[in-house]
Amino acid sequence: MAWRSLLSAILLLALAGVSQAQSPKVWRHGVIEPKSDAGFVMTASRRNFGDKFGVKLETLSLKNGQIALKALLAGEIDSAETGAGEAIIAASAGADVKIIGCNWPGLPHAVFVKSDIADVQGLKGKAIAASAPGSLPDLLIRSLLEKSSIPMADVRIASLGGDLDRYKALTAGVVDAAVISSEYVPIAPKSVRLMLAGRDVIPNFMRLCIAVSGKTARERPDEAARFLAAEIAAGRYAVSHRDETVALTREVTGMKPEDPRPEFVFDETVKQRDFDPDVPIPMNKLAWMQDQLAKTGNVRHPLDLAKLVDPQIRSQGLALAGN
Structure with a gap:
């Protein structure tokens, strides 16, 4: 629509605040x-x-969402891609953080197990690789165990950093199961298999959101909106340009041409809509996640989730990007 283009142009000029000479x-x-x-x-x-x-x-690049959130609150970065659960935990403990959009509302992670484990009940007595308390892997496995009526005391949870660390631990036999990205499906050895896709078990679980500090939201909202507009525009481009996005993945990670994972992940991500360039803020999913975190003891004092989000920055970002 012409009026939307005009609004986008007006907002861009009003919010940019940067002359050509700067x-x-x-x-x-x-x-x-x-x-x-x-x-x-x-x-x-x-x-x-x-x-x-x-x-x-x-x-x-940071190891995990918890570290990213700590860097954000320390003022070392301006924004962070972090787990929605980690943001909720931090805010419930008094951290001044604001979610301005969720670019990964879907859940590409899954529970991988040794091939001799037939089902969820087979996890009893086993060692499971997850990550820090409140992180995506931790909350996923805890939710799965609760849903399957398996007491936490019946398993051993090992906090093992990133996906690659957990994948290596599983394939080396250090643990019996691991919560990792489904990107490992095309390269997993026969001794390991995907038992359950996370999205099939807990569809309300969100992977990642974009957060800024409360101070940034209050004092630099226009700058945050411009940043978010760039992320939105780039995300829209990425999902519609498969070859370029896959090539960039190889450029960034150094993956070899014969590695099938970049293409596999792109196709799965777009098919399942795990990545959303328009960075929605699904309050119902945030509420569900807070309930789960309260059940697992990660959140002791549930918060008013309206105070955790800043939809105005998202609205401005969308307008700038061309809503």
């Missing part, structure tokens, strides 16, 4: 270490999508 402001965005989905999250910075919106994006 260099764009640097915006430091923390993401979880690049994997086979790197093309989706790195397009904005690697392909200079921030230039149009008056921001120079710098993407920093």
Whole structure:
């Protein structure tokens, strides 16, 4: 619509605040270490999508969402891609954090097991690789065990960093099961199999959201909106340009041409709609996640989730990107 294009142009001029003679402001965005989905999250910075919106994006790779959130709250980065659960836990404990959109509302993770484990009940007495308390892997496995009426005391949960760490632990026989990305399906040895896709077990579970500090939301909302507009525009481009996105994934990760994971992950992500460029804020899913975190003891004082989100920054970002 013409009026939408006009609104986008007006907002861009009003919010940019950067003259042609000035260099764009640097915006430091923390993401979880690049994997086979790197093309989706790195397009904005690697392909200079921030230039149009008056921001120079710098993407920093961090081990996991918990570390990303700590870096955000310490002021080391301006925004962070972090687990929705981790943001809820931090906010319930008093951290001043705001979710401005969720770019990964879907759940590509799954429970992989040794091939001799037939079903969920077979996890009793086994060692399971997850991650930090409140993280995606931790909450997924706890929710699965609860749904299957398996007491936590009947399993051993090992916190083992990132997906690659957990995958290596499983294939080496250090653990019996692991919560990892489904990207390992095409390369997993016969001794390991995907037992359950996370989305089939807990469809309300969200993978990742984009967060800023409360201070940034209050004092630099226009700058945050420009950053988000760049992410939205880049995400839309990424999902509609398969070859370029896959090529960027290989560029970022160094994966060899014969590695099938970049193509597999792109196709699965688009098919399942695990990645949403328009960064929605599904309050019903956030509420479900907080309930689960309260059940597992990760959240002791549930918060008003309306105070955790800043939909206005998202609205401005969408308008700038061309709603």
